[in-house]
Amino acid sequence: MLTFDHVTKQFGALKAIDDVSFKVKPGIITAVIGPNGAGKSTLVNMAAGSYGVSSGRILVDGVELQRLPKHRIAHAGLARTYQNIRLFDGMSVVKNLEVALVPPKVGRLVADTFGLTGRAAAEERRARCHAVLERLGLAAHAEQQAGSLAYGQQKLVELARAVVAGPRVLLLDEPAAGLNHGETELLKQHILALRAPDLAMVLIEHDMKLIMSISDTIVVMNRGQVLAQGNAAEIRANTEVQEAYLGQPGAIRDIEAAARGRRNRVRIREGEGLTWHQP
Ligand SMILES: Nc1ncnc2c1ncn2[C@@H]1O[C@H](COP(=O)(O)OP(=O)(O)OP(=O)(O)O)[C@@H](O)[C@H]1O
Ligand SMILES: [Mg+2]
Structure with missing residues (x-):
């Protein structure tokens, strides 16, 4: 929690x-x-x-x-993704995930202590990355440079990198x-x-x-x-939420008038692409 x-x-x-x-x-x-x-x-x-x-x-x-x-x-x-994509563009997709398992700043001694070094550990990490890529439908792109993927795929790689460490x-x-x-x-x-x-x-x-x-x-x-x-x-x-969305009560009236040509109660409905009012 x-x-x-x-x-x-x-x-x-x-x-x-x-x-x-x-x-x-x-x-x-x-x-x-x-x-x-x-x-x-x-x-x-x-x-x-x-x-x-x-x-x-x-x-x-x-x-x-x-x-x-x-x-x-x-x-x-705790893991997070970023509002703006932050991948290592020049690295392969799978390497981008591996980085999340062994942060580059972790020194050799620390890595040894946590059992992060050695061939078996490296293979295990790689297998784990591939399993996550498979799960997110990215397996075919594992060896491609992250920066060469379509935007939507890059967003999924970010998600993959966040979940790979469990x-x-x-x-x-x-x-x-x-x-x-x-x-x-x-x-x-x-x-x-x-x-x-x-x-x-x-x-x-x-x-x-x-x-x-x-x-x-x-x-x-x-x-x-x-x-x-x-x-x-x-x-x-x-x-209150509707007002935060749409601005002042007066603005609701204006939006209603524009949208329907008559006064109605404004509701936030599923699927309505309303954008937030800028404070
Ligand atoms: N590093 C920073 N230095 C100064 N002000 C900041 C910093 N980061 C955020 N702010 C300010 O803090 C407020 C909250 O910003 P935040 O990015 O958390 O909003 P948000 O809800 O994520 O907005 P958006 O939907 O646009 O992403 C804003 O006024 C923003 O300008
Ligand atoms: Mg934000």
Whole structure:
């Protein structure tokens, strides 16, 4: 279980995260949604150790992540993907995954201690990478340079790299961004297939159709705070969420008028490609 406990993040004068508390349970998919700048990626960056917290605690199974150096966070079982693809373009797909199993910064002594060196260990790692590539439909691309793959495939390689070490917490930062309809559907099937009793998954997304169809619980962030949490039906019915989506109540009227030529209650419906209102 991943726990955000009264977490705050200050960037200079900006309070990007303002007293956020919620739990991410294993066995289910927890979505985090919210307008641009709401603080979603900042939560991931803090959990992964890229950013420190200004106050509060982030815990995995009771272990406080902020007390661990970054490479130990991966050992604690937390993996993430990036909003912008961060693959080693010139390396093969399978090498990109192997890197996740032996971080280059780990020295020889440390590697020996953890049993990461030696031919048998290397073969085992490679087999593991190939098994994950197979699972995500990427086996045919294993030896290709990551940078030469289509964008949608690169997003899947990022996912493969995140899951190869068998994390207990998986943070996906906009995995569907930039994907077409078919690629998004494929991604959805992969994410659903990854769901496991001992894996806590966080899905950050703007694609409401995807969110509403696969999330067990949805955390709505707005201006650094948790605005609401609930299942898809509860979030759809929440008027505060609708306003965060669409702007001020006046804006709802304008959008309604433009969309339907008459006043109606605006609802966030499955499949509606609404974009967030920019605060
Ligand atoms: N390293 C940083 N330095 C200063 N400000 C930052 C930094 N990272 C994020 N911020 C600010 O913190 C706020 C939250 O940003 P964040 O990237 O977490 O939003 P987000 O919800 O992921 O948005 P998006 O949907 O656009 O990805 C924004 O105002 C952003 O400009
Ligand atoms: Mg983001």
